[in-house]
Amino acid sequence: MITRVLVANRGEIARRVFATCRRLGIGTVAVYTDPDAGSPHVAEADVRVRLDGRDGYLDGAQLIAAARAAGADAVHPGYGFLSENAEFAAAVLAAGLTWIGPPVAAVQAMGSKIEAKKMMAAAGVPVLDELDPETVTAEQLPVLIKASAGGGGRGMRVVDDLAELSAQTEAARREAQSAFGDGTVFCERYLAAGHHVEVQVMADLHGTVWAVGERECSIQRRHQKIVEEAPSPLVERIPGMRDELFTAARLAAEAIDYAGAGTVEFMASDDGSFYFLEMNTRLQVEHPVTEETTGLDLVELQLLVADGGRLEAEPPRAQGHSIEVRVYAEDPAKDWQPQAGPVHRFEVPGALTEFGLLGRAGVRVDSGIVDGSEVSVFYDPMLAKVISRAPTRRQAAGILAAALARTRVHGIRTNRDLLVNVLRHPAFLDGATDTAFFATHGLTTLAAPLGNSSAVAWSTVAAALADATANRANASVLGGLPSGWRNLASGFQTKRYLDDAGGEHEVRYRLGRAGLELDGDDSVALVSASPDRVVLRVDGVEYPFEVARYGLSDSDVFVDGSLGPVHLIALPRFPDPDAAVAKGSLLAPMPGAVTRVAAAVGDTVTAGQPLIWLEAMKMEHTIVAPADGVLVELNVGAGRQVDVGAVLARIDDPQGESA
Known part of the structure; x- marks a missing residue:
């Protein structure tokens, strides 16, 4: 029996595995590199082991030594890093430890996408023809360059101009080498408006192979999935497609004597035809949507299979709908560049559970961060996954969009507004979710801030009043009189802020016996104000705003309210010319x-x-x-x-x- 598990990974997936282990009474071991010393996954483990070097998660020898030192009898690889490395799996077994993953031969067989496609074709699974980057012709364009090892959008490029093929191939090779230690790439025909549909498989060591359910992951940016759901809208509307997909997925698993959790990925057309892309011999990032629609804990099943246990003859029938979004640290205003730095606050109000099955309509959070976490430049910028469950797809989308819109994420730029806008878009709600979603509807339009111009204007007023209240609370003059006290009417106070679009906002206000007076605007009245909460009345309707300040001189200001979140930078009264x-x-x-x-x-x-x-x-x-x-x-x-x-x-x- 497995008694203590080392997770050879970090962040959200390490926390996810630990959550199931704790529920089952299994001990946990975390590993960490210096940039991750303060990570939540380190704090939550029973014991932890430091790894040398920032690439320690890729050092199999260190990981196995850590397992031995900490008394672990099993290793869970998570996803990414060495999770699909056959040599590491073999080394874990050779060390006398239990490998919570598929057989080494299965990992090896699927480790090269090039060889995997040949094997699947031989097993009767439909595939797209492989193209040699050196011999691609103009007639074969557009093509997709892909890394043979790994995934996650790294080492991938779409090319529709033959003149760019060579340079893009080299760039893909460099990125693949950096991410996976293998620069091998290949090409295949690119379906510009296809559907990315995948099947979750689970198999035991006694011959039972489940096709647990399918997921659609078509909404992607730069070939990185950001919205995933179960079941697939495409499969739901094509009669007989689910049975054909499940048959193909089982054929793929049986062809390599698979055991454990895995995912068979396909690219599908609107008519329901589909082609094998790859098989991920590990747990997927998006596995929670399958858990929520089946009631299964897939990590628990991984542990069961690794311990030699048997699956039931058939998996439970999927019910309801679940949608997952990935919250990334990236700046939409700067071409979506990954961000690093502090996360002052991360809170999803109303979330019912973290890393656990919902059991009813609501929202679940699987996060790699907590308040005060530091996002490192050295690792993936995914901060969290927010998952909804509901009886219908539209309900699941509405619940998730509302939860994200209320989420307080302070200190780092994210793709949150994009996710909310996608979930509320009519095409998404109608199930029109192919891989051309952003090209069709406009990434810039979909990434627009949730707060409109009125939200920004009123949030700026709230920020100014909260700041003024904080200043008065923290200062006194003339032997105890509150700061700002005077026996004559004052002039207007002025505060200036920048919004995320670079727009400058000036608030000119004064507070007197008649209440709030805004220079040039008599539609806004102050109901109440404290350093962190302001309530404004606008045309008879009261709006509460939560205000948080961080950084030097509290210049980094986050305002959360029902009109949408707004981020502001408080400008100094006297700018420093040396800072230009x-x-x-x-x-x-x-x-x-x-x-x-x-x-x-x-x-x-x-x-x-x-x-x-x-x-x-x-x-x-x-x-x-x-x-x-x-x-x-x-x-x-x-x-x-x-x-x-x-x-x-x-x-x-x-x-x-x-x-």
Whole structure:
């Protein structure tokens, strides 16, 4: 019997496995690298072991040594890192430990997407033809370049111009090598408006193979899933498709003598035809939607199978609907660049459970962060998964959208507004969820802030009044009189803020015997104010606003209310001239390592020309020239580690003025 499990992973998935282990009375071991020393998964384990180096999660020898030192008798790999590494699985077994995953041969068989497709074709599973990047013709475009190892959108590129194929192939190879230690890539025909549908399989060591249920994961950005649901809207409306999918998934599992939890992924067309993409020999990020619609704990079943237990003859029948969204630390205003830094607060009001089955309509949160967590530049930027369950799909979407809109996420930019807008979009509610969703409906439009102009304006007033209340509470003059006291009417107070779109807002107000007076606006009245809560009455309707301040001089302001969340930067009364950045400067959008520099001081550059490549969070980011000009300053070289906001280079226009 398994008595103590080491999770060879971090963050949300480590916490998820620990939650089931605690419920079953199984001991837990966490491993961590220095950037993760303060991570919640470390604090929640019974015991923990430090790993040397930021890549310690990829060091199989260290992980096995940690398991032995901590008295673990089993290893759960989670997802990512070494979860689909056959050599690691074999080493765990060779060390006398239980591997909570599929047989080594199955991991090995599916470890190369190229070889896996050949094997599936032989087993009778429909596949898309593999294309050699060196021989692709214009007639075969568009094509999708994919990493043979790993997943998660890394090492993937869509190419519809033959002239770009070589450069994009090399970029995919670099990214795949960095993320998975294997730079092998291949091409296949790209279905621009297909459906990404996958089947959860579970098999035991006694010959039982379940097709537990299907999920649709078609809404993706940069080939990274962000919305997943069960059951699939496409499968629901195509008669007979579910049976065909389940048959193909079981064929795939049986072809490699699979055991444990796995996912067979397909690309499907609107007519219900589908093609094998890959098989993930591990638990998927999106597994909670299958749990919520079946009532199964998939981690518990993994433990059962690893212990030699038997599955029932058939899985339970799926009921209801579940939707999951992934909350990422990324900035929509900066081309969705991953973000690193502190999370001051993360709260989903009304969430019924964390890492556990809901059992009724509501919201579940599986998160890798808590208040005060630090998001590291060295790992994936996913912060949390928020999952809903309801009897119908529209109810599930409505419950989840409302919960996300009320979520308090302070201190770091996220994709939360995009997720809410997707869940409320008429096309999504109608089930029109193919992989071209963002291209069809406009990513920029869907990423619009939840708070409209009125929400920003009133939130700014609330922030100013909360700030004024805090100042009065913390200061006194003249032997105890409250700060701001006077026996004559005062002039207007002025506070200025920046919103996330770069717009500047000025609030001119004064508080007298008649209450709040806004310069030029008599529609807003103050009901009550404290340092962290302000209630305004606008045209007879009262709106409460929660106000939180962080950073130096409390300049980072987050206002949460029913009109939508608003983030503001309080501007100083007297700006520091030394803090200004020279015009034409290229700033690092995030902490990272410079991998390449493609220009030198004195070079003439054109707008959009790639100049510097930065690697962060296992992905490659390109810094381009913002305008035509001459590179007059270059402060970095390959291998240099830079902080967010660092000046990488500066461009002057040909007339000598900064670009």
